Amino acid sequence: MSPRYPFGFLDEYAKKEVRRSILKAVAIPGYQVPYSSREMPMGRGFGTGGLQLTLSLLGRGETLKVIDQGSDDSVNAVNLRSFIEMTCEGIDTTTRTDEADVIQSRHRIPEKPLREDQLIVLQVPYPDPLVVVEPSEDKRKILHGEGDYSRLLVKLYEDVVKFDEITISHRYPTRINGHYVIDSSPIPRWDVPKLNQSRALILFGAGREKKIYAVPPYTSAEPLAFEDVPFRVEDFTDEYGRRRACRRCGCTASFLDEFIDSNTGEKVYQCSDADWCNEYRAGRVEQLEEAEQGEPLPRMPGVTDEQGRSSVTGGTMPGVTNG
Numbered sequence: 001m002s003p004r005y006p007f008g009f010l011d012e013y014a015k016k017e018v019r020r021s022i023l024k025a026v027a028i029p030g031y032q033v034p035y036s037s038r039e040m041p042m043g044r045g046f047g048t049g050g051l052q053l054t055l056s057l058l059g060r061g062e063t064l065k066v067i068d069q070g071s072d073d074s075v076n077a078v079n080l081r082s083f084i085e086m087t088c089e090g091i092d093t094t095t096r097t098d099e100a101d102v103i104q105s106r107h108r109i110p111e112k113p114l115r116e117d118q119l120i121v122l123q124v125p126y127p128d129p130l131v132v133v134e135p136s137e138d139k140r141k142i143l144h145g146e147g148d149y150s151r152l153l154v155k156l157y158e159d160v161v162k163f164d165e166i167t168i169s170h171r172y173p174t175r176i177n178g179h180y181v182i183d184s185s186p187i188p189r190w191d192v193p194k195l196n197q198s199r200a201l202i203l204f205g206a207g208r209e210k211k212i213y214a215v216p217p218y219t220s221a222e223p224l225a226f227e228d229v230p231f232r233v234e235d236f237t238d239e240y241g242r243r244r245a246c247r248r249c250g251c252t253a254s255f256l257d258e259f260i261d262s263n264t265g266e267k268v269y270q271c272s273d274a275d276w277c278n279e280y281r282a283g284r285v286e287q288l289e290e291a292e293q294g295e296p297l298p299r300m301p302g303v304t305d306e307q308g309r310s311s312v313t314g315g316t317m318p319g320v321t322n323g
């Protein structure tokens with residue numbers, strides 16, 4: 001006999017506290033709200049932050065989608081989904097983006113533009129973009145309060161001096177509503193423009209670091225950059241200047257993962273967002289309009305590391321896990 005859990009696993013007091021922290025995060029866009037992250041029956045680093053948000057927000061009759069790197073079938077997504085199904089009686093789950101009320105995600109925002117009645121919860125390993133330039137949390141809080149991101153900008157400038165461009169491939173620092181700069185979580189650059197003026201509420205949960213922050217709907221989100229070195233998303237053009245297409249659905253407007261075909265040894269490309277790939281293949285969605293993506297952005301060339309894995313594929317950094 002399976003043990004009985006209260007709806008949403010967490011007790012009502014814990015869920016209420018998470019919801020209050022979410023309200024505060026929505027009221028102060030981009031501000032990292034501390035909360036008392038609970039122990040979950042899984043290791044910190046496997047999405048416990050996102051999970052606590054989802055469990056606190058889901059209600060009976062609602063539909064949930066869980067993705068990991070765009071896929072509904074990866075181990076992390078499957079385990080989180082089955083845990084939520086087990087502890088939230090009466091909810092539905094789906095793999096279709098448009099059917100979901102709540103989407104919990106690691107490393108991607110779906111290609112299909114989200115709606116006002118949807119919300120997305122992102123799993124975050126490191127909530128504070130200033131941690132790379134200031135080890136003391138007290139001092140970081142002062143810098144955030146004063147909106148002083150000069151040291152972060154110096155860090156980006158050093159990149160430009162060394163590599164002629166800003167080399168951050170994910171966790172791109174992004175200024176929300178003209179003040180707080182957030183760590184946008186390990187989404188690729190491709191997804192950063194989706195934070196800007198999003199129709200859906202975007203929530204970030206860092207379980208190990210005990211922080212919740214939010215990008216409310218219709219709020220500005222500007223990736224940090226310089227006037228002469230603008231922000232760029234990943235470039236998927238080939239050596240002949242043509243946009244690469246997904247080998248499965250043929251879409252030429254989605255974020256692509258790069259694989260090595262084990263038979264031919266050649267590099268092949270496929271949509272990272274599994275639902276988008278299925279929908280496009282079935283002819284249910286049109287090619288993404290530039291207008292849907294917001295302002296067209298300049299693209300950055302794909303960078304290949306020593307293992308031959310392209311950094312544009314949003315690969316996980318070694319040792320980086322999700323809170």
Ligand SMILES: [Zn+2]
Pocket residue numbers: 246247248249250251270271276277278280
């Ligand atoms: Zn595809």
